Amino acid sequence: MAQTFTPRGHGAAHPPTSLGLDMRKLGMWAFLGSESLFFATLITNFFVNRSSERADYCNGLTYADLAIGLTSVGAFILLMSSLTMVLALAALRDGNRRMYRTWIVSTALLGTSFLCIQIYEFTEFALHGKGMSSNNFGAAFFALTGFHGTHVLIGVIWLFSLLFLRVGHNVKRPLEYVVGGQAGLRTHREPTDGGAGIPVELCGLYWHFVDLVWVFIFTLIYLLPMDDPCGEAHEALSAVSHLTVL
């Protein structure tokens, strides 16, 4: 008869569910599901409110002001941070703590870089009098990107906190658990680190979700074409001109 078990450490304190899955992961996925509804509402808010009255729109933040070049760099940085995050988890599962710490620090630094870009972008807008209250477009834009930026900030703090936690210290080397006397027989496709990497995996799920949201924001807000009631030739020309910001 196949037997299952819960490893020591975090796993012992959080027994798996009747589905054979770690309840912390289930909880994180449920949380991310609720977060996706949050962001869906904000994205809708942006699309509904992005068209203000012409005079109001043209005096405030406009689509032409968005720095596509700079934001593309931000998108690239977030994508790379997702790679370093997943490499950190892989290193932990391999028992390579040195590389794990290196990748975690890299992820946190990439996240910080993204935040710096966003702060720079927001500051530039504010200095030109195109803040959140300038028009509906500005309000919806700052609400959405600011909410996402807050998530990135929380993620960066979480990542740095992992360095001070004794995460995965019981993973000395990669372990393969053999259940029921037959190699490879497991109740579900969970990692074979005995659950020690779960705190890192949870942080990773959150971080990838933040990256995923940016995938949507980048395309829907920055790249999708928009009518230009101010008569500015903003599409290709302004996008290229904003590359000079770099």
Place this chain on the structure above:
Amino acid sequence: MSAGTEGEHTSRGAGVSRQPAPHHKHPPYVTVAVWLLIVTIAEVIWALLPINDLIMVPILLIMMALKALGVVGWYMHLKSDSRVFTYLASGPFLISVGLIIVLFTLFGGFAERFF
């Protein structure tokens, strides 16, 4: 699942043993990253081209969906993890899409101009 510790598991678990694994085989994370990067560059170039919105928008949305699938499938491990997580993720996502469509219709977003 029984809630025994690792020590219990190795000492008195009948038919259950622990042994070192040769080495974990990880998904091709770097390859996925390269593809995500290529699609992102293609997205930006495509958005800059003077193309009719009716062609531009669907292609941009498809590229966005490809990137999202790459992140969710490989980096969030939905491709290899339990199906339960896939259901947990896709349920709220479908509700989100419905929410966007309903609110967009309600507030006249489609009437204004989308494509």
